[in-house]
Amino acid sequence: MSSGATAPSPEPGPERVDAHTRVTVMAYKLWRDFSANYPEPLGTAPVFRVGELHRRAGVGINKVAFEFYEYCARMSLGVARADVGYCDLLGVAPDQRGTRAASWLWKTGVKVPMIAIDKEYVTALVPRDDQRDKIFTRLLLHEVGHVVFHWKDLRPGIPRGDAAPLLGATVEQEEEAWWFASSIVGLAVGDQARRLRAGGANDAAWPEI
Numbered sequence: 001m002s003s004g005a006t007a008p009s010p011e012p013g014p015e016r017v018d019a020h021t022r023v024t025v026m027a028y029k030l031w032r033d034f035s036a037n038y039p040e041p042l043g044t045a046p047v048f049r050v051g052e053l054h055r056r057a058g059v060g061i062n063k064v065a066f067e068f069y070e071y072c073a074r075m076s077l078g079v080a081r082a083d084v085g086y087c088d089l090l091g092v093a094p095d096q097r098g099t100r101a102a103s104w105l106w107k108t109g110v111k112v113p114m115i116a117i118d119k120e121y122v123t124a125l126v127p128r129d130d131q132r133d134k135i136f137t138r139l140l141l142h143e144v145g146h147v148v149f150h151w152k153d154l155r156p157g158i159p160r161g162d163a164a165p166l167l168g169a170t171v172e173q174e175e176e177a178w179w180f181a182s183s184i185v186g187l188a189v190g191d192q193a194r195r196l197r198a199g200g201a202n203d204a205a206w207p208e209i
């Protein structure tokens with residue numbers, strides 16, 4: 001839902017400061033709780049080791065990012081399952097006048113989230129592997145933001161098989177999903193920088209941001 005706007009884009013107003021704070025505080029709480037309960041807690045090592053923030057695992061998505069997605073789905077929706085997959089998203093949003101989404105949040109079953117990423121589309125635009133991996137992580141975190149904040153406001157569209165794309169995100173909700181994604185990347189890189197500096201090393205986390 002990277003560009004799922006349903007209304008003309010308004011200029012941001014000062015009232016969005018409160019919304020930004022709300023998103024940031026929730027992102028911080030979820031990330032800290034997730035990190036504290038991770039098998040290698042932050043007291044021992046950063047959840048993301050340097051060089052691994054965007055590294056893909058077997059499913060094609062970063063392992064820790066996927067586990068964070070599962071954690072957020074459990075906390076926000078009370079579900080034990082969260083899915084991710086690659087999918088051609090051409091035409092998934094009939095209100096977007098021919099644009100093709102890079103990622104989209106779907107719903108399967110009663111309230112199981114499924115994040116679809118259009119790998120072919122992203123690859124065509126971003127041929128470099130390392131840059132594309134970063135974008136996959138960020139697209140995933142953007143959709144996790146929708147899971148955390150907007151799930152109940154979105155409505156199922158026409159299903160494909162047993163999954164339906166969730167529609168109706170407002171321009172403000174798109175904004176909030178990117179705030180959330182950027183907050184999590186910032187927190188993860190901050191963890192690395194703090195760990196490195198505490199160990200007397202230079203901050204080598206900069207390629208990760």
Ligand SMILES: [Zn+2]
Pocket residue numbers: 001002003004142146169173174177
């Ligand atoms: Zn979106």
